[in-house]
Amino acid sequence: MTLAAHDLSFGYPGHSVGAGVSVKVAPGEALALLGPNGGGKTTLLKTMLGLLKPLGGIVTLDGQRLADLSVGERARRIGYVPQAHAGAFAFAVRDVVLMGRTAHQGLFASPTAADRAVVETKLDELGIADLADRPYTMISGGERQLVLIARALAQEPRHVVLDEPTASLDFGNQGKVMRQIQLLTGRGLGVLFTTHDPNQAMRYAHRVALLGGGRLLAEGAPADVLSVAALSGLYGSHVSAVQQQDTTVFLPN
Amino acid sequence: MTGRFGAIGGISIGLVLLLLGVAVAFSVGRFPISVSDLGIALWSKLIGQPSGLPPAVDAVIFNIRGPRVLAAILCGAALAVAGAAFQGLFRNPLVSPDILGASSGAALGAIAGIFFSLGVLAIQALAFGGGLVAVALVYLIGTSIRSGDIALVLVLTGVVIGSLLGAGVGLLKYLADPYNQLPAMTFWLLGSLAGTDRNDLLPLFGPIALGTAALLALRWRMNVMSLPEDEARALGLATGPLRFAIIAAATLVTSASVAAAGIIGWVGLIVPHMARFLVGPEFGRLVPTAALLGGGYLLLIDTLARSAAQVEIPLGILTAVIGTPVFIWLLVSARKSWS
Secondary structure: OOEEEEEEEEEEOOEEEEEEEEEEEOOOOEEEEEOOOOOOHHHHHHHHOOOOOOOEEEEEEOOEEHHHOOHHHHHHHEEEEOOOOOOOOOOEHHHHHHHHHHHHOOOOOOOOHHHHHHHHHHHHHOOOHHHOOOEHHHOOHHHHHHHHHHHHHHOOOOEEEEOOOOOOOOHHHHHHHHHHHHHHHHOOOEEEEEEOOHHHHHHHOOEEEEEEOOEEEEEEOHHHHOOHHHHHHHHOOOEEEEEEOOEEEEEEO | OOOOOOHHHHHHHHHHHHHHHHHHHHHOOOOOOOHHHHHHHHHHHHHOOOOOOOHHHHHHHHHHHHHHHHHHHHHHHHHHHHHHHHHHHOOOOOOOOOOOOHHHHHHHHHHHHHHOOOOHHHHHHHHHHHHHHHHHHHHHHHHHOOOOOHHHHHHHHHHHHHHHHHHHHHHHHHHOOOOOOHHHHHHHHHOOOOOOOHHHHHHHHHHHHHHHHHHHHOHHHHHHHOOOHHHHHHOOOOHHHHHHHHHHHHHHHHHHHHHHHOOOOOHHHHHHHHHHHHHOOOHHHHHHHHHHHHHHHHHHHHHHHHHOOOOOOOHHHHHHHHHHHHHHHHHHHOHHHOO
16 A cells, blocks of 8 residues: 655656655655755656656556556546646636546546535535635635645545645645645545655655655655755755754754 | 536527527528528428428528528537637637648648639548648647647647648649639638538538537546646546547537638637636536537628628638627636636
């Protein structure tokens, strides 16, 4: 029941981004992927979702090679939450979440009553039931992120992969979204997310992987991996830390 | 709600406008047919009894105006449905059904047919085939370029191939006989249903019904295909085959329409906006609403084309003259429906 990369080389055809990465996400556990811009976080994420073919090594899902699974089978096991975007068309929020049910339907099918029931449950779980009839294009960035999480949950996956879930969100919404992500692991889902904020990794992740220059620099429990020295090295810029009782807060200098 | 009306509301509005258009189309012209005469004639035909109407009325309904009305409805519906499909697929509300070169390919086929003095049927066949071949070419080139956003690459390839085909059309026009061939070419390029008769209806109906049925069957997948490529795949879609199916279906209906009526711009661009304004972007509602609105819209335009002046006005000119202000109005008032 794990999503794992084994000695993974990843990138685009003819353009390698990273190599030698082994990480795994277990059920009920959140893995935060931390690293500088251009460090290969998003490319690694897309490879672990099966959107990009590995250049070397393999990705396994519950012991099976990800590449051997059909695109529909992958979608029933891994939910993907992209960075919130405006969207080209004004679909109702309910319809956006319903799109998460696609992998559970036949080629020519439309959503069934059962699909709709799943969607209502997910909207309730994320506390956005009141948005259901609003156009997705007209809600705030934080709300969109919650809608996309609801859509991923509507896939009824075992793992959820989030690409910078709090990028471009205000402070309050960052907290809201991260608390929802914390609840996912509480429900037994494996969670993989990228972030720019070491404090988020410290607070919400069970494990942290540091990715710099396409290489895995460290991997382990947040308290073991996250240090002033490690972060300063990772970002190539001095980082300081403030100790508050048993919490460490990192600050960029 | 994202649209002003639900599915039933939107489809009802489309249907009422279409029926209104039919009534107006029959009652306008050199030989006006009243709604009651139209009803009597259709009912008699249905139960196989003589209608008791003057033979001239029957002839106008079944041989002259009727086929033209049906052709206008079919072409309008086809262009609107294809426009809605392409706008969704390319995630761009400014796309029209000829974005992948269907019209430029059809134009080159038809112009070549006129240039070589072929018959009407051959010209239509060349136009239909030209549209399909052009889009197939764009698709092959576009999908073999493996870089960047596939939707964007396809659109750019369509623009490039379209302009190359346009050069071919220009060359043939330049070489054509300016007294016999050039006026026919110009007329074809501006779009017209003036020559439509009963025999044109089946070749028009077949591909349009087939393509529209395919798009209706794929309606839910088309919603998901309007998301960015990575998201559609992560939601479980085999985007490559689906994109091919949607492009094939939309090209089939566009090419059938262009082969029968020449190039009619604007309908496929603005009617999907009107439909989205009514029922929102969900394709299960959008496709039927766009088909009904498109049929009614082109029927109205065609009625104007044959009755507003002493001579037939080319459809492409009317759709542009009417389409521009309508589009600007849509931009101003209904921006929320798509942005």
